[in-house]
Amino acid sequence: MKETSRAVQFESFGGPATLNVREVPVPQTGPGQIRIRVTAAGLNPMDWYMTSDAETAARFGLSLPCGFGTDYAGIVDQVGDGVSGFVIGDRVYGGALSRAVADHVVVDVTGTIAVGGEAHRTPDGVDDRTAATLAIAGRTAAAALAVVHPAPGETVLIGGAGGGVGVFAVQLARIAGARVIGTGSAASADALRALGAEPVAYGDGLVDRIRALAPAGVDAVMDLHGTDTAQAARELGVPDRHITTIAAQVDGITPANGANAAPGALEEIADLVATGQLRVPIAATYPVGQIRRAVELQAGRHVHGKVVIDL
Missing domain, CATH: 3.90.180.10 (Medium-chain alcohol dehydrogenases, catalytic domain)
Known part of the structure; x- marks a missing residue:
């Protein structure tokens, strides 16, 4: 050697x-x-x-x-x-x-x-x-999901849904039975749809666009990019306990950290990939x-x- x-x-x-x-x-x-x-x-x-x-x-x-x-x-x-x-x-x-x-x-x-x-x-x-x-993105997505814990039929908003953590978070939320709205650029819309998310453009007017997509409201929010989606969640009336961030800290909101993912979360994700349920x-x-x-x-x-x- x-x-x-x-x-x-x-x-x-x-x-x-x-x-x-x-x-x-x-x-x-x-x-x-x-x-x-x-x-x-x-x-x-x-x-x-x-x-x-x-x-x-x-x-x-x-x-x-x-x-x-x-x-x-x-x-x-x-x-x-x-x-x-x-x-x-x-x-x-x-x-x-x-x-x-x-x-x-x-x-x-x-x-x-x-x-x-x-x-x-x-x-x-x-x-x-x-x-x-x-290892990193999978665990982080699992930890974020565990904070907001969406139930079947609920609507989840994911900020930065097309990024490295977002591609896991979108699919894990869908596997949990939730409807997913994902923020991204116009160029990412098709990629988000392919993952199972309904795309919405980030930036000015985000709250109004989300209201148009989800007139009954949003149940849980994961901000995987910064704080803009978390702040929009508050404007939409989402309780802080149903909001999480990974890339920034916001007073009153519990951040998600992959190091705190549940034991076995990574192996579960790998098995979902192996069985074709997550790509x-x-x-x-x-x-x-x-x-x-x-x-x-x-x-x-x-x-x-x-x-x-x-x-």
């Missing part, structure tokens, strides 16, 4: 221009760890947010030199002492905070995304590119050598679906 492998790294914090593909020593497992040969890594807004500047990075425990990306999928190629439940050749997916865009990642089999990394078996019927999109739109894929271009696209926040890096 080669003694070095590729990893995307920062030598200084900042935007996509500070990312570089470097040759690094191949990591080795310790007790209780497995090594994954990464085949695909999914991008999330948190990836570039965490590494935008030194102060923000420090809040997440990151220091230079620093890796990049959190979601991954691949194949176990080394197993450390004391590990049971995984063997070489197993297909796995999961998260490893700010180090997933690399040929190899080592994770603790009892770890978490933030501490030690994590691994889950990839179900048959789920390809690696799709599996590489699940993950892949907006674009890039080879690792085009990491800067991929992050620029993803950071623009106008992608309808997920961006994935192939390794």
Whole structure:
């Protein structure tokens, strides 16, 4: 085996221009760890947010030199002492905070995304590119749904419905039996309809457009972009307890965090994908050598679906 492998790294914090593909020593497992040969890594807004500047990075425990990306999928190629439940050749997916865009990642089999990394078996019927999109966005959508808890027949408004978390949230709400209205640009309307949402344009006049679509009112709201949809929800008379945000905090409204998703939520989502009940739109894929271009696209926040890096 080669003694070095590729990893995307920062030598200084900042935007996509500070990312570089470097040759690094191949990591080795310790007790209780497995090594994954990464085949695909999914991008999330948190990836570039965490590494935008030194102060923000420090809040997440990151220091230079620093890796990049959190979601991954691949194949176990080394197993450390004391590990049971995984063997070489197993297909796995999961998260490893700010180090997933690399040929190899080592994770603790009892770890978490933030501490030690994590691994889950990839179900048959789920390809690696799709599996590489699940950990952050899937858990965050599940956590948001758990806050507002829509019932069958209720109407749910989702702000930023075409984004990386939105594509999961829309479908999970539909599976729960809810009607979904999703905000987005005019260009995203067809993509939202394909997911099962009724599209509505964001921006000035949003409240009036929602009233026209849902004259009987809205029961629950997930703002997955900022605060505009949450504020519109209040104007529509939705109680704060039925509103949640993921990208901003609003006094009186409970935010959703993927780290607080219910145990097993991620595996349930993977099973829904495997059985064809939930699909993950892949907006674009890039080879690792085009990491800067991929992050620029993803950071623009106008992608309808997920961006994935192939390794």
